[in-house]
Amino acid sequence: MLKDKVILKIRDIRKIYHTKEKEILAVDNFSFDLKQGEFVAIVGPSGCGKSTILSILCGLEDASSGTINKVDNLKFGYMLQSDNLFEWRTIYKNCILGLEIQNLKDKEHIKYVNSLIKTYGLLEFKDAYPSNLSGGMRQRVSLIRTLATKPDVLLLDEPFSALDQETRLAVSDDVYRIIKKENKSAIMVTHDIGEAVSMADRVIVLSDRPSEVKNIYEIKIKNRKNPIENRKTKEFSDYYDLIWKDIGYHV
Amino acid sequence: MYSLEHKKYLKKIRRNSILVHLTQILIIALFIFIWQFAANNEWINTFIYSSPKSILETIIDLYKDGSLFHHIWVTFYEVIISFILGTVIGIVVASILWRFKFLARVLDPYLTILNSLPKVSLGPVIIIIAGAGVKSIILMALFISVIVTIINVHQAFISTDSNKIKLLESFRASKCQIFFKLIIPSNFQNIISTFKVNLGLVFIGVIMGEFLVSKAGVGYLIMYGSQVFNLNLVMTGIIILAVMASLMYYLIVFIEKRCEK
Ligand SMILES: Nc1ncnc2c1ncn2[C@@H]1O[C@H](COP(=O)(O)OP(=O)(O)OP(=O)(O)O)[C@@H](O)[C@H]1O
Ligand SMILES: [Mg+2]
Numbered sequence: 001m002l003k004d005k006v007i008l009k010i011r012d013i014r015k016i017y018h019t020k021e022k023e024i025l026a027v028d029n030f031s032f033d034l035k036q037g038e039f040v041a042i043v044g045p046s047g048c049g050k051s052t053i054l055s056i057l058c059g060l061e062d063a064s065s066g067t068i069n070k071v072d073n074l075k076f077g078y079m080l081q082s083d084n085l086f087e088w089r090t091i092y093k094n095c096i097l098g099l100e101i102q103n104l105k106d107k108e109h110i111k112y113v114n115s116l117i118k119t120y121g122l123l124e125f126k127d128a129y130p131s132n133l134s135g136g137m138r139q140r141v142s143l144i145r146t147l148a149t150k151p152d153v154l155l156l157d158e159p160f161s162a163l164d165q166e167t168r169l170a171v172s173d174d175v176y177r178i179i180k181k182e183n184k185s186a187i188m189v190t191h192d193i194g195e196a197v198s199m200a201d202r203v204i205v206l207s208d209r210p211s212e213v214k215n216i217y218e219i220k221i222k223n224r225k226n227p228i229e230n231r232k233t234k235e236f237s238d239y240y241d242l243i244w245k246d247i248g249y250h251v
Numbered sequence: 252m253y254s255l256e257h258k259k260y261l262k263k264i265r266r267n268s269i270l271v272h273l274t275q276i277l278i279i280a281l282f283i284f285i286w287q288f289a290a291n292n293e294w295i296n297t298f299i300y301s302s303p304k305s306i307l308e309t310i311i312d313l314y315k316d317g318s319l320f321h322h323i324w325v326t327f328y329e330v331i332i333s334f335i336l337g338t339v340i341g342i343v344v345a346s347i348l349w350r351f352k353f354l355a356r357v358l359d360p361y362l363t364i365l366n367s368l369p370k371v372s373l374g375p376v377i378i379i380i381a382g383a384g385v386k387s388i389i390l391m392a393l394f395i396s397v398i399v400t401i402i403n404v405h406q407a408f409i410s411t412d413s414n415k416i417k418l419l420e421s422f423r424a425s426k427c428q429i430f431f432k433l434i435i436p437s438n439f440q441n442i443i444s445t446f447k448v449n450l451g452l453v454f455i456g457v458i459m460g461e462f463l464v465s466k467a468g469v470g471y472l473i474m475y476g477s478q479v480f481n482l483n484l485v486m487t488g489i490i491i492l493a494v495m496a497s498l499m500y501y502l503i504v505f506i507e508k509r510c511e512k
Contacts, residue, residue: 055417058421060417060420060421076421077421078418078421080414080417080418080421082414084412084414084415084417084418086415086433086436086437087437088436088437088439089436097419097422097432098422100432101419101422101423101424101428101432102422102423149422
């Protein structure tokens with residue numbers, strides 16, 4: 001597929017949650033385009049509506065108004081904010097859940113899953129149950145489960161939040177590599193500005209609820225490499241400061 | 252190899268559970284002993300309270316004239332049929348209600364009313380409809396167990412973690428896939444405990460039914476015994492019931508253990 005081809009066009013999304021007590025305007029006037037092979041990060045204060053946006057994109061929630069145009073047969077892979085591992089399934093069985101549902105349990109996919117399990121250091125725990133895993137390991141299983149079906153667009157909701165700093169850097173490097181190698185696209189929600197700047201081609205900064213796009217930063221790093229290397233560049237710290245000031249939230 | 256501490260820990264656990272079992276056996280033995288002792292010394296009226304010895308004699312008599320296992324079999328058969336029917340119908344209806352929320356909301360008050368209605372009051376109606384036979388007994392047991400099953404299982408189904416449903420939906424799972432991949436396995440424990448509750452309820456229903464219409468069965472024994480003032484027979488019936496109930500309970504626990512593997 002072509003690079004720079006727009007695969008997802010989002011216009012004026014608005015989402016109102018209705019409960020008996022009140023209505024909550026979670027997202028207002030949210031627009032942006034996603035190109036083939038692009039990595040977009042979304043940052044914004046807690047509760048501003050980031051997860052809501054991903055759910056709408058994935059088709060799990062209907063927007064109250066606005067339009068989403070996407071190219072045909074675009075397959076999403078949604079890594080939810082909570083790992084939602086099935087306690088009664090082994091790690092391996094959890095990893096292939098999506099394959100089972102989409103009838104993709106063929107040799108090629110199974111092999112891919114096995115290689116991911118190995119890469120993410122879970123080989124030893126393949127036949128263990130989720131209750132025996134640490135939070136970070138669980139998150140890696142959830143990531144493998146999402147990658148297994150080989151989606152075109154990855155929707156990642158704070159995918160590395162439970163990982164320690166070291167693993168976090170390594171895993172984000174890996175995910176970045178997979179996405180770039182296979183020319184996939186990704187939209188990643190994160191609270192970590194450094195992560196956003198080092199991984200993404202664009203960073204969308206959202207305002208407080210209802211979330212509107214406050215600013216979009218094109219991340220232009222000369223000699224762009226993998227996230228870990230990117231962190232060492234001068235541009236990285238410039239963007240970091242810029243976005244930090246922009247968000248103005250204190251975490 | 253385990254460390255010394257771990258071995259000690261395992262040993263302690265084992266010793267504790269042996270202690271619990273021993274105490275349990277001791278209690279029942281003591282109970283029987285005191286009962287017999289009280290009967291021998293005429294502290295209690297054996298005509299009313301019977302005694303372990305006369306119960307044993309009654310059981311042997313029943314065995315000798317061949318009716319012991321006949322009665323047990325009749326009751327067992329009724330219980331098993333009602334248990335299977337009640338559980339299957341209950342779970343199927345609960346699944347339908349899970350699938351069709353509108354229906355669930357519409358039926359909610361009726362289920363609640365049926366649930367709190369003392370089902371014995373339906374006895375005469377059931378007998379008129381189904382006749383004075385095994386059918387009535389099974390129907391009675393069904394009425395008692397099925398409503399509770401529906402309510403409990405449905406409640407469990409709809410309390411399934413909505414985030415897990417969301418996850419499956421993100422893979423574009425069908426309702427049917429969600430049901431078999433998530434709803435059933437995540438509620439496995441709930442379903443097993445429904446089995447246990449159900450077994451108890453079905454027992455109540457069957458014995459109640461046997462009191463009303465039967466020609467055989469342990470409930471019939473008890474009823475007959477009370478009519479001819481043979482309290483030995485009544486007590487014997489109760490003891491047989493207790494043994495049957497615990498055997499079936501352990502059967503379920505056994506099945507549960509097997510399924511977990
Ligand atoms: N199902 C729902 N019903 C009602 N309100 C909801 C629902 N889901 C989310 N909200 C509300 O919408 C707002 C946005 O929620 P959302 O989960 O999208 O925030 P978020 O940006 O992902 O936050 P966080 O960074 O803490 O994950 C919140 O105020 C939340 O209370
Ligand atoms: Mg969120």
